[in-house]
Amino acid sequence: MAKEKTDPNKVEIAKQQSRLLRGTIDETLKNAELECFGEDDQQLLKFHGSYQQDDRDLRKLRRDEGLGKAYSYMLRIVLPGGQITNSQYIDLDRMADEFANGSIRLTTRQAVQFHGVIKGELRETIRQINQSLMTTLAACGDVCRNVMATAAPLKDPVHTAIRETANKVAAELKPATKAYHEIWVEGERQLTSQEAIPEIEPLYGETYLPRKYKVGVTIQGDNQIDIYSYDCGLIGIVENGQLIGWNVVAGGGLGMSHGRPNTYAQIADKIGFVAVENGVAATRVIATIYRDFGNRFDRKQARLKYLVDKMGIDAFREEFKQRCEFDVHPPRELPDVSNEDWMGKHDQRDGKFFYGVFVENGRIKDTDDVKLRTAFLKIITQLGCSATITAQQSILFNDLTESQIVELESILKEHQVPLLHEISNSRRYSMACPAMPTCGLAVAESERVMPDLITEIGNCLESLGLDDAQLTIRMTGCPNGCARPYTADIALVGRRPGVYHLFVGGRLAGDRMADLYAADVKIEETIETLMPLLTSFAETRNPGEGLGDFYQRILGRTEARRRLTGKETPTINEVLPKLVQIEA
Numbered sequence: 001m002a003k004e005k006t007d008p009n010k011v012e013i014a015k016q017q018s019r020l021l022r023g024t025i026d027e028t029l030k031n032a033e034l035e036c037f038g039e040d041d042q043q044l045l046k047f048h049g050s051y052q053q054d055d056r057d058l059r060k061l062r063r064d065e066g067l068g069k070a071y072s073y074m075l076r077i078v079l080p081g082g083q084i085t086n087s088q089y090i091d092l093d094r095m096a097d098e099f100a101n102g103s104i105r106l107t108t109r110q111a112v113q114f115h116g117v118i119k120g121e122l123r124e125t126i127r128q129i130n131q132s133l134m135t136t137l138a139a140c141g142d143v144c145r146n147v148m149a150t151a152a153p154l155k156d157p158v159h160t161a162i163r164e165t166a167n168k169v170a171a172e173l174k175p176a177t178k179a180y181h182e183i184w185v186e187g188e189r190q191l192t193s194q195e196a197i198p199e200i201e202p203l204y205g206e207t208y209l210p211r212k213y214k215v216g217v218t219i220q221g222d223n224q225i226d227i228y229s230y231d232c233g234l235i236g237i238v239e240n241g242q243l244i245g246w247n248v249v250a251g252g253g254l255g256m257s258h259g260r261p262n263t264y265a266q267i268a269d270k271i272g273f274v275a276v277e278n279g280v281a282a283t284r285v286i287a288t289i290y291r292d293f294g295n296r297f298d299r300k301q302a303r304l305k306y307l308v309d310k311m312g313i314d315a316f317r318e319e320f321k322q323r324c325e326f327d328v329h330p331p332r333e334l335p336d337v338s339n340e341d342w343m344g345k346h347d348q349r350d351g352k353f354f355y356g357v358f359v360e361n362g363r364i365k366d367t368d369d370v371k372l373r374t375a376f377l378k379i380i381t382q383l384g385c386s387a388t389i390t391a392q393q394s395i396l397f398n399d400l401t402e403s404q405i406v407e408l409e410s411i412l413k414e415h416q417v418p419l420l421h422e423i424s425n426s427r428r429y430s431m432a433c434p435a436m437p438t439c440g441l442a443v444a445e446s447e448r449v450m451p452d453l454i455t456e457i458g459n460c461l462e463s464l465g466l467d468d469a470q471l472t473i474r475m476t477g478c479p480n481g482c483a484r485p486y487t488a489d490i491a492l493v494g495r496r497p498g499v500y501h502l503f504v505g506g507r508l509a510g511d512r513m514a515d516l517y518a519a520d521v522k523i524e525e526t527i528e529t530l531m532p533l534l535t536s537f538a539e540t541r542n543p544g545e546g547l548g549d550f551y552q553r554i555l556g557r558t559e560a561r562r563r564l565t566g567k568e569t570p571t572i573n574e575v576l577p578k579l580v581q582i583e584a
């Protein structure tokens with residue numbers, strides 16, 4: 001068994017010495033001779049919304065030519081609930097060409113990423129993002145990340161309250177450091193390293209949180225944002241059309257590492273019910289428990305889920321209650337969840353409409369065949385609409401009249417963007433993370449191979465008469481879980497180039513963990529491996545039953561799990577260590 005770490009990890013030390021996230025970022029930016037940031041600054045840069053990356057496709061070639069890595073920067077822009085104004089979208093589109101690789105990447109947390117920004121243009125890019133009243137502050141790093149909210153821009157009081165709550169949580173948990181504005185936003189003087197830091201971090205303190213902290217806000221019955229996958233969630237409870245409070249859930253998280261059985265994916269647990277006005281404070285209280293007791297020694301054990309497990313859920317609930325200056329009641333019963341992804345035309349409940357357009361793996365770019373980016377810019381400029389990014393990496397265009405919907409569809413057609421009825425269910429409910437060539441942690445391809453794989457799986461489903469089945473297929477280039485694979489009906493999780501662990505048994509509702517179905521499957525053997533399951537699903541499923549549900553009913557408690565553990569009903573977390581032993 002691995003020895004427990006007892007010294008603060010390197011990132012803790014970097015944070016503590018950073019003078020509230022300043023480090024030497026400004027000096028490195030000014031020094032054109034430095035190609036990249038040092039180790040500590042790379043960690044600090046994340047809090048400012050940027051990752052230092054290099055083009056992994058070029059690594060070998062450059063090494064052979066005696067060159068160093070081709071560095072560039074990923075920038076992540078925070079958009080609570082995925083809400084984006086008309087002019088912000090137009091600015092992002094312009095910046096994608098001017099500073100990034102010509103694409104806008106919608107993320108699984110309703111944010112936007114640019115890839116390929118060069119060091120010399122990092123400051124100007126961030127300055128312009130701020131000029132458009134957006135920020136990259138706290139998009140990454142050990143703080144509260146982009147706060148998610150159910151995307152439907154419905155104008156009824158409950159949905160309006162959900163969006164407002166997401167904005168308030170984002171504001172409440174924003175770091176207070178002035179370093180961001182000093183460094184990136186024009187006109188502010190930078191502190192010299194001798195000057196005292198003028199501000200304090202009242203919530204986070206100088207070492208911030210042990211790791212990232214993710215929050216989502218939704219309404220009972222609507223789990224479009226996969227709320228159980230996060231550190232903390234507010235589920236709005238509605239009675240007689242009124243929002244009356246929140247079920248608070250905590251301790252979810254999907255990241256894990258291959259070969260480290262003490263890391264695992266887990267869905268969040270119910271903590272309690274609080275009144276409407278106390279929801280934002282509840283997310284802060286949980287952040288303080290995490291700040292005070294989270295693991296600061298081993299970053300692989302630092303997420304809130306491990307703290308919840310270490311304390312035990314009852315003790316965690318008790319600690320939460322004690323810290324709350326308001327009443328905490330037992331959680332309310334929740335209705336079944338729907339799987340609405342809001343694609344196509346929908347009534348906005350204020351006389352207008354919104355229209356969801358599927359974006360494959362969140363990548364808005366023009367290709368030879370499909371001019372998606374041009375189409376979106378035309379929709380935004382011609383129709384003057386705002387937009388919302390969904391948790392499935394897609395986009396909703398809002399505030400449209402009936403005639404504008406007709407115009408929107410004709411713009412899509414004009415640019416060869418497939419309409420909803422032309423997209424298979426398997427594609428529509430699929431997601432893949434970026435992986436190669438930008439992600440430094442990828443061990444296998446994801447976004448670049450997913451479209452072809454989906455075509456193959458779609459053809460297979462069609463041949464089995466399963467094209468009507470709504471099933472989520474998700475892929476990631478490593479076990480970190482960025483496309484939330486472990487709650488999908490089918491997921492491929494990268495093991496090494498071309499090889500994936502195959503998971504089955506989650507569902508669109510996002511409230512159940514999938515099981516490891518087959519280990520180390522070559523990508524070209526995916527369909528063959530799934531075929532027995534898909535065939536029996538086609539032959540014996542109940543009307544309307546999803547693949548994950550079917551698997552759990554028929555196979556989940558028997559073959560696959562028992563084969564690996566000898567137990568009748570082991571969880572994924574019991575299966576994984578076993579697998580590691582088998583591999584060893």
Ligand code: SRM
Binds near residue numbers: 481484
């Ligand atoms: Fe993620 C790290 C991309 C959502 C769990 N994630 C990364 C990095 C930054 C790689 C790195 O650390 O060097 C990836 C950048 C790749 C690139 O080139 O852009 C990356 N994560 C993404 C995005 C862009 C995937 C996408 O397809 O959209 C998502 C950005 C969300 C956002 O806007 O904030 C993204 N990441 C997620 C999610 C899903 C979610 O939050 O809804 C998860 C699982 C939920 C969770 O956090 O448990 C997730 N990402 C991770 C982890 C594992 C954390 C852990 O607990 O161990 C890492 C690795 C890490 O932090 O060390 C990671």
Ligand code: SF4
Binds near residue numbers: 434
């Ligand atoms: Fe990178 Fe892994 Fe996240 Fe994919 S899942 S983006 S490969 S960290």
